Amino acid sequence: MSFLVLDHLRKSFGPTRVVDDFSLSVDKGEFISFLGPSGCGKTTVLRMVAGFEAPSDGRILIDGQDVTRLRPNQRQIGMVFQAYALFPNLTVAGNVGFGLRVAGVPRAARADRVAEMLALIGLPDLGGRYPWQLSGGQQQRVALARALAPSPRVLLLDEPLSALDAKIRLSLRNQIRDIQQQLGITTIFVTHDQEEALSISDRIVVMHRGIADQTGTPSDIYNHPATGFVAGFVGTLNRFSAEVVDPVAGHVRVEGADIALGRLLPPGRVTLAARPESLKVAPEGIPARITGVEFLGSVHRLRARAGGAELVLDRFNAPGEALPRPGDHVRISAAPAAWLVLPE
Template sequence: MTVTTTEKATAEKAASVEFRGLRRQFGTTTALDGLDLAVQPGEFLALLGPSGCGKTTALRMLAGFEHPDSGEVLVDGEDVTRVPAHRRDAGMVFQSYSLFPHLDAVGNVAFGLRMRGVRTTERRTRATELLELVGLADKGRRFPHQLSGGQQQRIALARALALRPRVLLLDEPLSALDAKVRLTLREEIRRLQQELGITTLFVTHDQEEALSLADRVAVMHAGRLEQCAAPAELYGRPATAFVAEFVGTMSRIPGRFTDGLVEVLGRRLPVDGPPPSAADVDVLVRPEAVGVRADAGSGARVAATAFLGAATRVTVRLADGTEVKADLPTHEAAALGAGTEVSVSLPDRPVLVADRGR
């Protein structure tokens, strides 16, 4: 695909973004509790977390739709905290599309340009250019009710890009779509972002979506930033127990911390990260790090298996009732049916721990 004038103009304007000490209270609810976060020009950053963690509030503050009780929002080093939304130079795509039903696709994409007084010929040219960019060059005369959900979302994306914003904001834009369309559009959004080089913030509660799309993922919880890192680091070296359990699957196995090591499943292993504050701890392990083998008389049994294709997830119930998940090659798991007595092992490497029950 050739790079259009719209793409060149957008890439040249990629901006840095910074949140400094953002705080926002809604009644007795704290939406943001001192958020500090910096986004580099051209970076794709995902804000990930459960409902109510503050990720959408942060995005709306960047767009200018919400204002903090304290703290600053900076774009390219300029404080825009009190700048009106229409002067923020940000394009936003909502979950609900928000297309105008009485306008066709070209009219919807060109709407913001018309409001800015761009000449008819120029705005139609730019709208047509953007429709081609999002793969809908042949749908320009269609109205929203004549388009699928995925196509409508592409129109909304093209409309957000039409004004050549310095920052693109995506607020759970895929959550209303079915799984197949969501996957396709996810790939399209990433392709477009890379081609345009536009600074993008993407809000989602879907960990797979965040890990597959973003250069970095900022995990939020209760209005605070838990960790911001590249997807591989976030998954492999979570900074907190919350991140470890929210991103991917994690099992908790009771252990005991003494003399700088944690005793778990009959082994003494070093701790990954700061030492715990108590002796009784939970050891957090990913299913791919757990080994399982048949072992009569061990006291642990296979509770369930789930076929995942090349791998099978085996859930083992230990003698104390703790359940541990292990992802094994399917051909190995075939011999471990429900009720099989097994032993569970961990690799000889540092493990993440958390205070018991926290």
């Protein structure tokens, strides 16, 4: 049986339903990310798991125990908030040990656990400082240690990195993942940042308008999106309007170019889509005109227009390689397996 089960959760605020029939089973030690735009319901689901919101319908089970109606302090859950929420009048050690003190853990055992947690987050010598004496990244690590100190069954992280600059976010997200794997704790991570979700998750739940549009591994979500929303929200996507010429053989026509996909297609018109790294300039393919070339270090990004479609092509940086120039007329193609076929 799965360690954490969210069973047909629904949540309404007055007449507005913000979460609709949400179900998810999470294995022990799994790292799950909820990914989606603002207002999609991901934080509301997290708050229901934590006990801060009561579901309008459905159940929440942790290790076989129905916790749907239990108070937050009865669920053995650790939570890290976006705004750190550290107590300004307590030292770092006091913050980390707060939950242990409330639980009645003896002073000596509490001190040992605090020292263990501070070593875990890489701040062993800062126990005597106050939150205002720490950087933003250090404060968030202290918040993580405070959540982990009571040995929770589930760890919840609500956009914990959104207030940090890019370099610190990268370092801290890797540290969160390392700690999570070291402890083997079941974790749900809420974010609207695609790169964060793709880089550290075992599975991703892409949410849209209160439902789970798709649940899968990062590779599945990126390479095999199940809906048009997932395809457009996760990563950059180039889209073409295509006419299906032969549904059985899988032939389509785009801007006068015939493309063989080798798969069964619906009749009529479809949207043909491909990631920037899948498209390439080739002798045959869709006619396009280069509108710009950007150097991004590891890649050159080509911008082009094909009919009414604005395109982005990424090519690995190969010093000395000749690149198309703005204004050049080229043809663009991709391997048959790289094309996504979406409803028109």
